[in-house]
Amino acid sequence: MTTTRLTVAQALVRFLAAQYTERDGERRRLIGATWGIFGHGNVAGLGQALIEYAEVMPYHQGRNEQSMVHAAVGYARQSNRLSTHAVTTSIGPGATNLVTGAALATVNHLPVLLLPGDVFATRPADPVLQQLEVPYAGDVSVNDSLRPVSKYFDRVTRPEALIPSALQAMRVLTDPVDTGAVTLALPQDVQAEAFDWPEEFFAERVWTVRRPGADPVELAGAVRVIRAAKRPLVIAGGGVHHSRAEEALAEFASATRIPVASTQAGKGSLRHDHPQDVGGVGHTGTATADELARTADLVIGVGTRYTDFTTASGTLFAHPDVRFLNLNIAPFDGHKLSGLPLVADARSGLAELSEALGLHEHRAADAYVTEYSEDKERWEQRVDACFEADEIDVRPTQPQVIGALDALVDESDIIINAAGSLPGDLHKLWRARSRDQYHLEYGYSCMGYEIPAAIGVKLAAPERNVWALVGDGTYLMMPTEIVTAVQEGIAIKILLLQNHGYASIGGLSETVGGERFGTAYRFPTEEGTYTGAPLPVDLAANAASLGMRVLRAKTVEELRAALAEARAADTPTCVYVETETSDTVSGAPPAQAWWDVPVAETATRPSAVKARELYDRHVSTRRRHL
Numbered sequence: 363m364t365t366t367r368l369t370v371a372q373a374l375v376r377f378l379a380a381q382y383t384e385r386d387g388e389r390r391r392l393i394g395a396t397w398g399i400f401g402h403g404n405v406a407g408l409g410q411a412l413i414e415y416a417e418v419m420p421y422h423q424g425r426n427e428q429s430m431v432h433a434a435v436g437y438a439r440q441s442n443r444l445s446t447h448a449v450t451t452s453i454g455p456g457a458t459n460l461v462t463g464a465a466l467a468t469v470n471h472l473p474v475l476l477l478p479g480d481v482f483a484t485r486p487a488d489p490v491l492q493q494l495e496v497p498y499a500g501d502v503s504v505n506d507s508l509r510p511v512s513k514y515f516d517r518v519t520r521p522e523a524l525i526p527s528a529l530q531a532m533r534v535l536t537d538p539v540d541t542g543a544v545t546l547a548l549p550q551d552v553q554a555e556a557f558d559w560p561e562e563f564f565a566e567r568v569w570t571v572r573r574p575g576a577d578p579v580e581l582a583g584a585v586r587v588i589r590a591a592k593r594p595l596v597i598a599g600g601g602v603h604h605s606r607a608e609e610a611l612a613e614f615a616s617a618t619r620i621p622v623a624s625t626q627a628g629k630g631s632l633r634h635d636h637p638q639d640v641g642g643v644g645h646t647g648t649a650t651a652d653e654l655a656r657t658a659d660l661v662i663g664v665g666t667r668y669t670d671f672t673t674a675s676g677t678l679f680a681h682p683d684v685r686f687l688n689l690n691i692a693p694f695d696g697h698k699l700s701g702l703p704l705v706a707d708a709r710s711g712l713a714e715l716s717e718a719l720g721l722h723e724h725r726a727a728d729a730y731v732t733e734y735s736e737d738k739e740r741w742e743q744r745v746d747a748c749f750e751a752d753e754i755d756v757r758p759t760q761p762q763v764i765g766a767l768d769a770l771v772d773e774s775d776i777i778i779n780a781a782g783s784l785p786g787d788l789h790k791l792w793r794a795r796s797r798d799q800y801h802l803e804y805g806y807s808c809m810g811y812e813i814p815a816a817i818g819v820k821l822a823a824p825e826r827n828v829w830a831l832v833g834d835g836t837y838l839m840m841p842t843e844i845v846t847a848v849q850e851g852i853a854i855k856i857l858l859l860q861n862h863g864y865a866s867i868g869g870l871s872e873t874v875g876g877e878r879f880g881t882a883y884r885f886p887t888e889e890g891t892y893t894g895a896p897l898p899v900d901l902a903a904n905a906a907s908l909g910m911r912v913l914r915a916k917t918v919e920e921l922r923a924a925l926a927e928a929r930a931a932d933t934p935t936c937v938y939v940e941t942e943t944s945d946t947v948s949g950a951p952p953a954q955a956w957w958d959v960p961v962a963e964t965a966t967r968p969s970a971v972k973a974r975e976l977y978d979r980h981v982s983t984r985r986r987h988l
Contacts, residue, residue: 363560363561363562364560364561365558365559365560365561366558366559366561366564367556367557367558367559368556368557368559369407369410369411369553369554369555369556369557370407370518370521370524370548370552370553370554370555370557371407371408371410371411371548371553371554372410372411372414372415373521373524373557373559373563373564374408374411374477374524374528374546374548375396375408375411375412375414375415375418375419376415376418376564377524377528377563377564378392378393378396378419378448378475378528379391379393379415379418379419380564380565380566380567381393381532381567381569382566382567382568382569383444383445383536383568383569383570383571384568384569384570384571385444385570385571385573386573386606388444389568390441390444390445391445392444392445392446392532392535392536392569393419393445393446393447393448393475394420394437394441394445394446394447394821394822395419395420395421395422395447395448395821396408396412396419396420396421396422396447396448396449396450396477397421397422397423397424397430397433397434397447397448397449397450398412398421398422398423398424398430398449398450398451399423399424399425399426399427399430399450399451399452399456400450400452401451401452401453401454401456401479402452402453402479402491402492402550403451403452403453403454403456403457403478403479403480403492403550404450404451404452404453404477404478404479404548404550404553405452406550406553406554407479407548407550407552407553407554408450408477408479408548408553409450410554411553412450422447422821422846422850423846423849424449424814424843424846425842425843425845425846426459426814426840426842426843427449427451427456427457427459427460427463428459428460428462428463428810428840429463429810429813429814429840429842429843429846430449430451430463430814431449431460431462431463431464431466431467431474431476431543432463432466432808432810432811432814432815432818432840433447433814433815433817433818433821433843433846434446434447434448434449434463434467434474434475434818435463435466435467435470435472435474435803435811435815435818436778436801436814436815436816436817436818436819436822437818437819437821437822438467438472438473438474438818439470439472439801439815439819440776440798440801440818440819440822440823441822442603442604442606443471443472443473443538443541443571443604444571445822446472446473446474446475446535447474447475447818448474448475448476448477449463449474449475449476449477450477450478450479451476451477451478451479452478452479452492453478453479453480453481453490453492453493453503453504453505453550454491454492454493454494454504455492456478456479457478457479457480457504457505457508457547458504458507460476460478460508460545461507461508461511462808463543463808464476464508464511464512464543464545465511465543465806466803466805466806466808466811467542467543468511468512468513468542468543469542469805469806470542470600470627470803470805470806471541471542471600471604472541472542473534473535473536473541473542473543473544474542474543474544475531475535475544475546476508476512476543476544476545476546477545477546477548478505478508478545478547478548479548479549479550479553480503480505480517480547480548480549480550481493481503481549481550482549482550482551483519483520483549483551483552484551486551501517503517503547505517505545505547508543508545508547509545511543512542512543512544512545513534513540513541513542513543513544514530514531514534514540514544514545515544515545515547516530516531516545516546516547517546517547517549518546518547518548518549518552519549519552520552521552521555521556521557522557524546525559525563527546528546531544531546532567532569533569535569536569536570536571537572538571538572538604538605538691538707539691539692572707573605573707573709573710574691574705574706574707574710575706575707575710575711575714576689576704576705576706576710576711576714576715577705577706580702580703580704580705581704581714581715581718582718583702583704584687584689584702584704584715584718585715585718585719587660587685587687587702588618588660588662588687588715588719588724589719589724590660591659591660591685592659592727592730593654593657593658593659593660593681593730594618594620594658594659594660594661594662594726595620595621595622595623595651595654595655595658595660595661595662596611596614596615596620596621596622596623596662596663596664597622597623597624597625597628597643597655597661597662597663597664597666597672598611598622598623598624598625598628598631598632598664598665598666599624599625599627599628599663599664599665599666599667599672600625600627600628600665600666600805601628601664601665601666601690601691601708602628602631602664602665602708603627603628603630603631603665603797603798604665604708605665605691605707605708605709605710606709606797607631607664607665607707607708607709607712608630608631608632608797610708610709610712610713610716611631611632611664611708611712612632612636613712613716614712614715614716615632615636615638615639616636616637616638617716617725618719618724618725618726619637619638619725619726619730619731620638620662620726621638621639621640621651621654621726621734622636622638622639622640623640623641623642623643623647623648623651623654623655624639624641624642624643624651625642625643625644625666625669625671625672625804626642626646626671626785626789626802626804627666627802627804627805628664628665628666629642629789629792629794629800629802630794630796630797630798630799630800631664631797633794633795633796634792634793634794634795635793637735639738640654640734640737640738641738641741641789641790642789642790643655643672643678644671644672644673644674644678644955645670645671645674645675645786645953645954645955645956645957646671646785646786646789646790646953647789647790647954647955648741648790648954649737649740649741649744649951649954650734650737650738650740650741652674652678652954652955653737654734654737655678655679655955656678656679656680656681657680657681658679658681658684659681659683659684659685660684660685660686660687661679661684661685661686661687661699661701662686662687662688662689663686663687663688663689663690663698663701664689664690664708664711664712665689665690665691665708666688666690666695667695667698667805668695668698668699669805670957670958671804671957673699674955674956674957675956675957675958675984676958676984676985676986676987677955677956677980677983677984677985678955679699679985679987680983680985684987685701685702686698686699686700686701686702686987687701687702687704688701688702688703688704689704689706689708689711689712689715690703690704690705690706690708691705691706691707691708692705693705699987700987700988701987744951745790745791745793748761748762748765748791748949748950748951749761749762749764749765749766749768749769749791750762750765751765751918753918754917754918754919754922755917755918755919756917756918756942757916757917757918757939757940757941757942758917758918758921758939758941758942759941759942759949760783760784760787760859760861760865760941760949760950761787761791761949761950762918762921763857763859763921763939763941764784764787764788764791764792765791766918766921766922766925767829767831767857767925768791768792768793769922770922770925770926770929771795771799771827771829771929772795773795773796773799774796774825774826774827775799775826775827775828775829775929776798776799776801776819776823776826776827776828776829777792777799777800777801777829777831778801778802778803778811778812778815778816778819778828778829778830778831779801779802779803779812779830779831779832780802780803780804780806780807780808780809780810780811780812780815780836781807781808781809781811781835781836781866782809782832782833782835782836782864782865782866783833783861783865783866783869784831784833784859785802785804785807785866786866786950786953787949787950788800788802788831789802790950790951790954791950801815801819803815809835809836809839809840810836810839810840811836811840812830812831812832812836813830813832813837813840813841813843813844813847813854813856814840814843814846815830816828816829816830816847816854816855816856817843817846817847817852817854820852820853820854821852827855827929828854828855829854829855829856829857830854830855830856830857831857831859832856832857832858832859833858833859833860833861833865834858834859834860834861834862834863834883834899834901835863835864835865835883837858837901838901841904841905841908842908844856844905844908844909844910844934844936845908845909847910847934848908848909848910848934849909851933851934852934853931853932853933853934853935854934855928855929855931855934855935855936855937856905856910856934856935856936856937857925857928857936857937857939858901858902858905858936858937858938858939859939859940859941860901860938860939860940860941861940861941861943862882862883862884862896862897862943863881863882863883863884864881864882865881865943867881868881868882870959872969873973874959874960874961874970874973874977875961875962875965875967875969875970875971875972875973875974876969876970877967877969879891879892880892883896883897883899884896884897885897901938902914902936902938905936905938906936909934910934910935910936911931911933911934911935911936912935912936912937912938913927913928913935913936913937913938914938914939915937915938915939916939916940921937921939924937924939925937956980956983958980958981958984960977961973961974961976961977962974
């Protein structure tokens with residue numbers, strides 16, 4: 363057997379450079395690059411290995427460990443989960459900073475490889491710098507906090523243990539059901555230890571990303587329930603995009619004339635102007651989609667997890683005889699809501715379903731098509747009204763900001779968002795023009811995701827205009843990767859909206875009797891509430907201080923000009939705008955369905971008492987689908 367003597371870190375980098383994925387004849391490198399922030403726990407191991415093999419493993423320098431994971435996740439999503447990045451950190455806080463990013467990746471079924479340094483396996487000194495001592499267990503480190511948020515976790519305490527561990531890591535990263543964050547914890551002494559590696563370990567490997575078809579019995583059952591339905595509704599989830607099933611869904615919808623609503627992750631599965639697209643569904647959905655959901659006798663979920671936002675916390679699907687048909691590659695999701703499972707890849711399953719139905723032989727009734735088409739037109743008129751600005755020399759509302767961007771972009775632009783009040787407005791109002799234009803991370807809804815994710819998306823699609831839409835709360839969480847964008851010349855666009863606080867949670871607080879307490883970025887008053895003057899914070903100056911070009915817009919007219927200028931820029935550019943938040947100014951349409959946020963069962967303040975009464979009325983409509 364031919365061997366090569368390398369350190370564990372060198373062997374891992376060389377191994378990763380030889381891994382590929384393949385699906386539908388498309389071959390991609392699995393680990394496209396490695397992000398890293400170096401400390402004593404990885405600088406002499408992976409740090410040295412990355413420079414040793416710089417010609418085969420690109421490296422990106424990050425500023426925050428969580429941000430690096432977000433960038434890798436953005437890259438993986440834009441790459442259809444066929445390619446991702448690795449992330450290496452030192453031990454201690456560098457490693458624990460990975461946890462939020464890992465949870466986000468796993469919740470959203472997006473692959474990312476985490477390579478945190480770990481304490482000495484040989485324990486020559488105990489404890490070492492940044493080691494958390496656990497008196498009852500000598501084999502525990504802070505990296506164990508990554509176990510519950512990882513789809514695969516291993517601590518490589520011997521060089522030869524890397525071989526099976528690395529292969530298992532690749533298996534999970536490329537599994538369309540089990541993919542998510544994968545963690546290989548690497549003790550710092552083991553990283554630098556040499557070993558005689560079999561050359562076969564470094565052989566090029568191609569991991570096939572499967573497209574399993576449907577079971578014939580499940581397929582026959584699916585056909586029967588669709589043919590029996592009078593008011594069917596498709597709910598498209600993120601699995602449609604992961605599978606690249608958009609064309610198959612469009613063909614299915616056009617032939618059957620069954621309307622298609624979308625979750626946050628599934629929006630864009632159909633273009634906004636497709637006759638069967640009825641917009642977002644659930645708490646942040648459109649009136650059209652939510653009314654169809656309330657009256658549907660069959661809900662066909664395609665690649666959706668049925669989160670509480672989608673189901674309106676169990677209150678949305680109100681038809682007394684409603685049934686669920688769940689096309690999902692994951693059996694766990696296929697059986698939700700006591701649904702009839704159709705366990706298959708979304709694209710394969712839709713193609714088989716279309717063939718078995720005999721498309722054009724089964725079509726929704728004319729009256730049903732007329733009903734949802736007219737409702738959709740009425741909703742589009744509401745969207746137009748939200749976007750319209752009668753005056754252009756005034757401060758824009760948030761919907762008008764979205765409308766200005768909507769009027770400017772084409773199908774090549776990508777918008778990224780994750781948290782705050784923007785997801786609700788975007789889900790209801792944005793007109794998705796392509797399958798991957800709408801990039802909302804709403805599985806974990808992580809503030810701070812947008813800017814680093816935009817970098818990852820831009821690395822995966824350098825020819826596209828990539829917009830990170832962020833509010834002031836999200837910006838303050840994680841602006842650090844602006845420095846990375848500037849350093850590497852990654853021409854992302856940031857649309858930064860200043861509304862002086864947590865607008866989304868402020869509104870929620872008001873509805874649940876919290877009176878917007880602690881949600882505004884303002885000076886405190888003598889009463890102890892933060893309701894004084896706005897803070898003298900200049901976020902535009904902050905972005906500029908990090909090296910970004912900043913365009914300030916004070917009015918609707920200036921906003922339109924700034925957005926156009928930013929879109930044409932070939933350097934990282936930020937458009938900063940303060941939005942109008944007055945109650946007298948029209949905003950986005952209110953929520954069209956409920957969301958369960960428990961309200962204090964007993965209280966003396968009138969706002970909380972009233973909120974509890976309303977809460978009890980909503981709870982009474984909740985239903986368990988059995």
